[in-house]
Amino acid sequence: DAGVIQSPRHEVTEMGQEVTLRCKPISGHNSLFWYRQTMMRGLELLIYFNNNVPIDDSGMPEDRFSAKMPNASFSTLKIQPSEPRDSAVYFCASSLATGQQAFFGQGTRLTVV
Amino acid sequence: GESVGLHLPTLSVQEGDNSIINCAYSNSASDYFIWYKQESGKGPQFIIDIRSNMDKRQGQRVTVLLNKTVKHLSLQIAATQPGDSAVYFCAEKSGGSYIPTFGRGTSLIVHP
Numbered sequence: 113d114a115g116v117i118q119s120p121r122h123e124v125t126e127m128g129q130e131v132t133l134r135c136k137p138i139s140g141h142n143s144l145f146w147y148r149q150t151m152m153r154g155l156e157l158l159i160y161f162n163n164n165v166p167i168d169d170s171g172m173p174e175d176r177f178s179a180k181m182p183n184a185s186f187s188t189l190k191i192q193p194s195e196p197r198d199s200a201v202y203f204c205a206s207s208l209a210t211g212q213q214a215f216f217g218q219g220t221r222l223t224v225v
Numbered sequence: 226g227e228s229v230g231l232h233l234p235t236l237s238v239q240e241g242d243n244s245i246i247n248c249a250y251s252n253s254a255s256d257y258f259i260w261y262k263q264e265s266g267k268g269p270q271f272i273i274d275i276r277s278n279m280d281k282r283q284g285q286r287v288t289v290l291l292n293k294t295v296k297h298l299s300l301q302i303a304a305t306q307p308g309d310s311a312v313y314f315c316a317e318k319s320g321g322s323y324i325p326t327f328g329r330g331t332s333l334i335v336h337p
Contacts, residue, residue, distance in 0.1 A: 154327065160323060215271065
């Protein structure tokens with residue numbers, strides 16, 4: 113198995129632009145998570161899906177952030193408009209079931225200038 | 226510009242030594258614990274987990290110890306190698322929660 117696949121690996125964009133991060137979870141996994149990692153705040157959970165349905169989005173910082181999971185093999189995290197303080201590494205992770213160990217992707221390093 | 230980030234606790238060891246990384250948790254209802262390893266430029270990687278009905282679990286070169294009385298978790302790495310250099314996170318989950326909560330992490334530096 114190729115594991116959780118994220119794209120792009122790196123993204124540099126200008127403030128105000130729309131950014132879309134993509135994730136392909138491990139086949140057969142029912143839970144998908146989006147995390148953000150910064151030096152200041154560590155690893156923060158943004159949103160959690162179970163069976164393609166958003167269960168908990170309380171970690172989504174603002175309305176500028178949105179996430180979708182149209183099917184079991186694809187999810188997106190969108191930031192519109194992006195701001196410099198959104199610069200971070202964004203991880204997608206999936207797990208076989210709720211509460212079990214999560215498998216992380218390689219992350220997308222986002223830089224907003 | 227971006228503010229200076231908080232420094233992670235750091236453990237420096239010599240190659241071949243045993244390493245012990247500690248983690249304190251606050252939720253007495255936590256019933257599942259996981260250790261992750263994050264190498265530079267990569268996502269966190271599962272190492273070992275333990276449920277609250279156990280106090281010790283062993284893997285390959287790693288042992289996790291759980292002390293529920295003092296709410297303390299440790300990860301022991303035997304014969305530490307340079308490839309073990311990474312940031313190590315503990316994560317805890319309570320029965321009422323869907324997902325584990327991650328700690329701040331500890332940076333392990335292994336000197337050849």
